[in-house]
Amino acid sequence: MSKRHPIIVVTGSSGAGTTTVKTTFDAIFRREGVSAAIIEGDAFHRYSRSEMKLAMAQAELENRHLSHFSPDANEWQELAQQFRAYGETGRCKTRYYLHNESEAAPYGQEPGTFTAWVDTPVDTDLLFYEGLHGCAKTATVDVARHVDLKIGVVPIINLEWIQKIHRDTKSRGYSREAVSDTILRRMHDYVHYICPQFAETDINFQRVPVVDTSNPFIARDIPTAGESMTVIRFRNPRGIDFPYLLSMIPESFMSRANTIVVPGGKMDLAMQLILTPMILRLMEIRRAQMQ
Template sequence: MSRKHPVIAVTGSSGAGTTTVKRAFENIFRRESIKAAVIEGDSLHSLDRMAFRAAAAEHSKNGNNHFSHFGPEANHFEKIEEMFKTYGDTGMCKRRYYVHSDFEAEEHNKHFNLTDLKAGVFTPWEDIESGTDLLFYEGLHGLAQNEEKGVDAGRHVDLGIGVVPIVNLEWIQKIHRDKAERGYSAEATVDTILRRMPDYIKYITPQFSRTHINFQRVSTVDTSNPFIARDIPTPDESFVVIRFRDPKGVDFPYMLNMIPDSFMSRANTLVVPGGKMSYAMEIILAPIMHEMIENKKK
């Protein structure tokens, strides 16, 4: 970890809602005039769209129906760790982007002065901009480990944030997002969930024991069968359970005073109404960012 060049990692499964946390950080960065180098987790996959499909088909042919984007075979865990370490040591590193859509392809082609980038591929690697205050990662594997290869990205992370809805709610969000944004049927998304499950258990969930703060949304409506849910529970139909790994020094009285209808459920756990999730994130994270930048200056 590095006081001079801090690394922040926001990590969560597909459909967990890490974008909400990213927006909260963006608001803080803007208000505090913090210049962040942003790293997208998708860019650290090891296979582009076509290569992944081919690899998944080959694994299935050989009897392995659990090849997924969640595991080390489809990701550069070692590059995530190398990126975090290099930035912490020098304030610089290389990054690339995964091209999600034709619109992004057009933008990246302009940026890299290319013509052949298309949806589903990676851009070339490039140096991040100089003079950044911190590195901000958002994706699946911000605190990933692979004990077989001695990889532990989390040891270079100064602030790790987990975004972890209860699993049925996470699945509802994923099913609806995949249908709305990608045109996938519910059946196709369920197949993806089943294929990913072993890697989800081995490589995704253990990260949330290593994070500094977890935000877990818990619905207050029936989600017993997530595969038939007609809509996603609204923020007002949920609570957010916020767990601090180390409660020492956390100003809980201030947070309880600032966040209406919040309460403590344990000595290290704050519970807030779902509709106050973004507000609570900024109340909690802004002082941490301020302290991080002050330590950097020192």
């Protein structure tokens, strides 16, 4: 953690909606004049797409679990090192994983490959990470300890799967059967390396649909925001002005002493109201340290 160079993480599983939440952060940064260096979680995968296929085949022969959720398929030590570098100096390195033709074309590369490592810009106010493993913590690596504000995005699992199936079939060209196989193959690593992160996060945003999602593998549509509620859990509710939030977000209510529930369509508003003061507080502390 660093008072001079703070780090914010949005972490969640594939299909959880972290990219959508990033849009809210972008809006806050733009409105409040905050300059953010950006790191994408996919940059810290260990293998290109072709390499991953070979590594998975070898793991299957050896009766080992291997998926994009597991430590062996990711560079968590490298991620922790880059977080530490930013906290100490205000700069670190990152790269991009090119998912498809449109992302790869500007670089003259094939989809499923990485760009070269580059330095983040100079004179940024904070580092913002969005991806799978921003709060990863094992016996050998602790990414979470470098982070100043940790946000979890955790729709209930059937909704998460529906969102992943629709995204990967429509935007990334995979078949429904291939996406379903991926979900099932990742379950062991999901339980052991994704879920434990949400005990580390400061705030969790969990979307809960109020329509039937009992069979996510045949769902024709993603439940809309209006067909959902969002459960917002604070790890430490001290200092959270719940009466203010309840007054500002219609139809919201508290379900526990550290939990507020808001209509799904008000999730962006809730995030703006909750996160803006937290980001501004990080900036106040940073300015005080820089004097």
